[in-house]
Amino acid sequence: MDQIREIVLSWQAMDIIEIAGGNDYVVLSLLNLLGDEDPTIRLRALTALGELLKEQDGKIRPLIIKNSFSKLVSLLGDDDPRIVTRSIEVLSQVLEGVQIDEARLSLLLNGAIDVARRDDTFLYITLLDLLGRLQLPPLGWEVRRRIDELLSSDDLYVKTVGARLLLSSGNLEGRGRTVLECVRGLLDSGNVLLIETGLSFLEEVLTFHLSTETMAYLVEFLSLLKGIENGAENVIIRARASNVRTELEKVLSSYYSSRPEEALEVIRGLLVRGRAEDGLTLALIVGGTPLLLRLLEEEAGSGDSELAGILKTLKDV
Numbered sequence: 001m002d003q004i005r006e007i008v009l010s011w012q013a014m015d016i017i018e019i020a021g022g023n024d025y026v027v028l029s030l031l032n033l034l035g036d037e038d039p040t041i042r043l044r045a046l047t048a049l050g051e052l053l054k055e056q057d058g059k060i061r062p063l064i065i066k067n068s069f070s071k072l073v074s075l076l077g078d079d080d081p082r083i084v085t086r087s088i089e090v091l092s093q094v095l096e097g098v099q100i101d102e103a104r105l106s107l108l109l110n111g112a113i114d115v116a117r118r119d120d121t122f123l124y125i126t127l128l129d130l131l132g133r134l135q136l137p138p139l140g141w142e143v144r145r146r147i148d149e150l151l152s153s154d155d156l157y158v159k160t161v162g163a164r165l166l167l168s169s170g171n172l173e174g175r176g177r178t179v180l181e182c183v184r185g186l187l188d189s190g191n192v193l194l195i196e197t198g199l200s201f202l203e204e205v206l207t208f209h210l211s212t213e214t215m216a217y218l219v220e221f222l223s224l225l226k227g228i229e230n231g232a233e234n235v236i237i238r239a240r241a242s243n244v245r246t247e248l249e250k251v252l253s254s255y256y257s258s259r260p261e262e263a264l265e266v267i268r269g270l271l272v273r274g275r276a277e278d279g280l281t282l283a284l285i286v287g288g289t290p291l292l293l294r295l296l297e298e299e300a301g302s303g304d305s306e307l308a309g310i311l312k313t314l315k316d317v
Contacts, residue, residue, distance in 0.1 A: 027052065031045075031068040046075070046083065046086040061098060070107055073107045073108055073111040077111065081123060084115060089126075097135070102140050109150075109165075116158045124157055125193050127161075131165060150162030156185045156189070160185075160197070162182075174213070176209060183202050186198030186201065187202075187225075192234050199241060215255055219266060219279075219282050220270070225242075228241035260286065263283075263286045270282070
């Protein structure tokens with residue numbers, strides 16, 4: 001191992017790749033160097049492992065997972081952000097095409113929380129990308145409990161880790177509203193990277209997680225998306241928000257057009273919460289003039305309400 005350390009210290013990376021072919025000792029030596037007290041050694045060992053994972057076409061993945069997965073995950077809490085970044089990259093390579101088991105998923109969650117609490121958005125987005133590509137096992141009680149703890153956090157970064165895993169699991173399991181509240185937090189953050197993540201999450205919900213629970217809450221994203229579309233400084237974000245809003249309107253129309261009574265109930269709920277604009281938009285998407293007239297009749301007794309005023313204006317036009 002001392003010889004491998006010297007090679008790493010002198011940064012003869014190609015020498016490591018050449019001598020490592022089929023030699024588990026070299027790989028194990030590199031894995032041991034992940035615990036070296038010198039951050040330069042740790043970083044270079046990670047870089048060499050990353051190159052080996054490319055060259056070996058995944059043949060050393062089982063060796064890494066079996067012998068040093070916990071050590072690799074522990075580097076997500078390293079003081080050096082370069083080491084954290086490289087650790088995420090190596091973990092992505094190691095876990096590609098591999099279904100992670102519950103024990104290792106629990107370890108990865110610990111490391112993910114360390115990254116989430118660093119207040120480094122770039123590192124955080126890289127971590128979310130890793131979590132989004134995981135092949136998850138059926139989630140057991142312990143992992144579900146951990147996810148619930150994350151979702152209940154007041155820290156948006158920590159909460160989003162839970163939302164990311166729940167979306168990847170394929171089943172929101174009665175937590176749709178909580179996940180969408182997290183998405184709203186991302187979209188309201190004012191951070192371009194987080195807004196883009198929120199848009200991606202919302203697209204996943206629209207594609208894979210539609211239910212009565214999520215549909216009723218999705219309506220409230222119409223005005224939020226419109227605000228991003230009209231007000232975001234980044235032109236790419238504006239265009240993407242517009243595309244997501246168009247897709248959301250299609251989903252709402254498809255779902256509620258055959259459920260006018262359910263649509264009315266949702267609109268009434270929006271009115272109670274003071275979201276008249278969203279209520280009117282849903283009415284226009286779903287029912288057009290007939291539904292608007294019905295709403296006007298219901299609102300006749302509250303002539304000073306925001307929606308009643310809008311509807312009367314439309315009727316007079």
